[in-house]
Amino acid sequence: MVWAILAAFAATFTLSHWRRHRRNAQGKCAFCAAALESQHFRADGARVCARCAQRTQRRAYIALLVFAALGILSFATYLFVIVRDWRHGIAPSLTIIALALAMPLVFFGMWLWGVGAMRGANRLAELQDRMEEELVAPLDDKLALLRELKAAHDASASDRESQN
Ligand SMILES: [Zn+2]
Numbered sequence: 001m002v003w004a005i006l007a008a009f010a011a012t013f014t015l016s017h018w019r020r021h022r023r024n025a026q027g028k029c030a031f032c033a034a035a036l037e038s039q040h041f042r043a044d045g046a047r048v049c050a051r052c053a054q055r056t057q058r059r060a061y062i063a064l065l066v067f068a069a070l071g072i073l074s075f076a077t078y079l080f081v082i083v084r085d086w087r088h089g090i091a092p093s094l095t096i097i098a099l100a101l102a103m104p105l106v107f108f109g110m111w112l113w114g115v116g117a118m119r120g121a122n123r124l125a126e127l128q129d130r131m132e133e134e135l136v137a138p139l140d141d142k143l144a145l146l147r148e149l150k151a152a153h154d155a156s157a158s159d160r161e162s163q164n
Pocket of ligand 1 (some may be wrong): 002012029030032033048049050051052053
């Protein structure tokens with residue numbers, strides 16, 4: 001069951017990754033397939049239009065609010081248990097106190113990790129693009145020049161041969 005879910009998740013991820021890549025290659029927004037203007041934004045390492053970039057940012061804020069709410073909720077729940085036990089004369093265990101304090105941090109950490117992963121993907125994609133622009137494209141030009149030179153050289157060599 002777990003493997004089926006994992007496989008389905010991986011398949012969906014691969015499919016959406018491939019679709020994003022294809023859309024970007026066609027000069028389209030990775031999310032909504034609208035034509036990209038010259039100035040493009042990034043989300044999750046893919047090129048997106050201004051509207052989708054804004055939407056992604058808004059979603060990150062909403063996610064922060066949701067995770068903050070979950071953190072507060074879990075803290076409140078543990079606090080409730082601690083106070084209830086206290087009233088019944090039961091001293092709260094250190095584990096429960098630690099959990100109450102740690103849960104908000106755990107949720108905040110999860111959010112930070114998600115945002116960090118997204119930023120990392122954007123940075124990586126930018127570096128790949130720069131490498132393509134500054135390294136691979138000029139190399140292609142030089143390679144074309146070399147091929148031209150070789151062709152010219154071959155042509156002049158065959159000319160000389162035919163003269164002899
Ligand atoms: Zn878009």
